[in-house]
Amino acid sequence: MNTQNTAPRRLPFGFIIAFILLAIFLGLLFGSLSKNKNTSLKIGQPAPDFSFTSYDGETVSLADFRGKVVVVNFWASWCQPCAEEALYLEKVWQKYLPGEQVVFLGVDYVDTESKARQYLQGLHISYPNGPDLKSSISRDYHVSGVPETYVIAPDGRLAFIKIGPFTSTVELTEMIDSLLIIP
Amino acid sequence: MKPIPFLKILLIFITLLTIGVIPVAAQQPVPSDDDVNAIAREMFCPVCENTPLDVCPTKACSDWREEIRDKLAQGWSEAEIKSYFAERYGDQTLAQPPLRGLNWLLFLLPLCVITAAVTIYVSFLRRKMAPQVQNQPVPSSSENHYVDRLEQELKHRD
Numbered sequence: 001m002n003t004q005n006t007a008p009r010r011l012p013f014g015f016i017i018a019f020i021l022l023a024i025f026l027g028l029l030f031g032s033l034s035k036n037k038n039t040s041l042k043i044g045q046p047a048p049d050f051s052f053t054s055y056d057g058e059t060v061s062l063a064d065f066r067g068k069v070v071v072v073n074f075w076a077s078w079c080q081p082c083a084e085e086a087l088y089l090e091k092v093w094q095k096y097l098p099g100e101q102v103v104f105l106g107v108d109y110v111d112t113e114s115k116a117r118q119y120l121q122g123l124h125i126s127y128p129n130g131p132d133l134k135s136s137i138s139r140d141y142h143v144s145g146v147p148e149t150y151v152i153a154p155d156g157r158l159a160f161i162k163i164g165p166f167t168s169t170v171e172l173t174e175m176i177d178s179l180l181i182i183p
Numbered sequence: 184m185k186p187i188p189f190l191k192i193l194l195i196f197i198t199l200l201t202i203g204v205i206p207v208a209a210q211q212p213v214p215s216d217d218d219v220n221a222i223a224r225e226m227f228c229p230v231c232e233n234t235p236l237d238v239c240p241t242k243a244c245s246d247w248r249e250e251i252r253d254k255l256a257q258g259w260s261e262a263e264i265k266s267y268f269a270e271r272y273g274d275q276t277l278a279q280p281p282l283r284g285l286n287w288l289l290f291l292l293p294l295c296v297i298t299a300a301v302t303i304y305v306s307f308l309r310r311k312m313a314p315q316v317q318n319q320p321v322p323s324s325s326e327n328h329y330v331d332r333l334e335q336e337l338k339h340r341d
Contacts, residue, residue: 018299025292078242110229110243110272112250133230134273 003136040142041161047072047152048140052107052130053060055117060105061129062152069102069159069179071172074132074143076111077119082147084166086123092172093127100175107132110148151175214255219248225278226268236273319327 022080041048041122047070062070062150089104097104106129108116112130120129132138141150144163149172151160159176223237223244230243237248247268254264265277274280 013302018295019294021288021295025288027287076243078246112246113247114250114253130272133271 010064013119014118040144041150041158042059043158043161045158046156047150048137050107050137050140051114052132052137054130055113055120056127056128058128060130064106065103066156067154068100069154069176071102071144071176071179072107072141072150072152073102074102074107074109074138074141074146074148075129076146077115078111079146081165083123085147085167086119086125088169090123090127090165095169095173096176101180106130107137109138109143110135141172151179153179164166213251214252218255219252222251222255223248226276227278229272229276250264 001069032116048061049062051063054060062072066154070129071089071093073085075086077083084176093102093104104127106120106125108129108131111131115131116131141148147165149160149162149166150158151162153159159179164172166172192276220237224235226236226247227237228234228239228241228244229247230241232237235245236244251264254267259267266281267278
């Protein structure tokens with residue numbers, strides 16, 4: 001009995017294309033997942049750089065404040081603890097304002113502009129505040145909620161991280177003072 | 184007839200304006216909750232994961248819905264509002280991300296996978312069918328001989 005010889009089988013073209021696309025997709029997915037992994041920032045590591053356009057129209061960049069203590073506060077107008085904390089932040093900011101060695105920056109997290117402006121006006125916040133467009137700053141800082149505050153030393157490294165609101169001016173003042181003493 | 188002085192005309196005009204006889208500009212109707220929710224249900228809450236904006240009870244979502252209402256009252260279209268939110272808060276706020284950048288992969292990949300699956304299935308079916316024909320034993324010469332003879336006899340009978 002004769003049987004026909006079968007030629008070596010070739011993979012269908014569609015299969016190859018789909019396989020390549022699937023590999024690319026999975027690569028991007030895993031890349032994105034590892035990037036967004038909620039590993040919080042560590043004390044001592046360089047603070048991620050950022051810039052924003054404040055609600056006053058001023059461009060603010062963290063890199064411009066090297067050599068100063070920078071307090072970065074993440075907030076939102078819909079966050080009640082943020083409003084309570086804001087009063088302490090403004091008080092501490094006013095205390096260090098004449099010395100020009102401390103800078104306060106407010107980063108507004110997923111907020112509407114009208115509500116944010118009302119909030120700033122209502123609480124008389126005078127330090128620069130701006131929207132975190134596309135949440136890029138909060139993503140870099142692995143912000144898990146608001147309020148969160150990051151205190152950056154003059155050398156650009158993270159010195160303190162405060163998850164949740166400050167309930168008095170004492171804690172923040174102590175943090176800042178400890179960084180100003182270091183020559 | 185005495186001509187009407189300009190001041191009198193102005194006074195009449197102002198009076199008519201005040202009592203609303205002359206419409207100055209068409210008032211934009213206040214968008215209803217349904218109008219707002221029609222857009223909001225195609226968006227996600229920025230704070231809670233996977234919660235549509237129209238049903239989310241948080242203050243943040245309430246503010247976002249107000250923002251949608253304001254934009255609608257200003258005459259913005261649905262597309263403009265969605266584009267504004269995507270620009271400001273990122274594509275992840277939209278239920279259907281816009282076709283740009285890597286977002287194309289989300290649409291292309293399932294299509295490619297389906298195409299590949301169909302291709303593989305068709306080729307599998309072909310292979311399954313083909314061997315039944317190909318592996319049929321070729322009739323030997325002796326069998327051919329009998330067949331030929333049978334056909335000849337049948338012809339003779341006709």
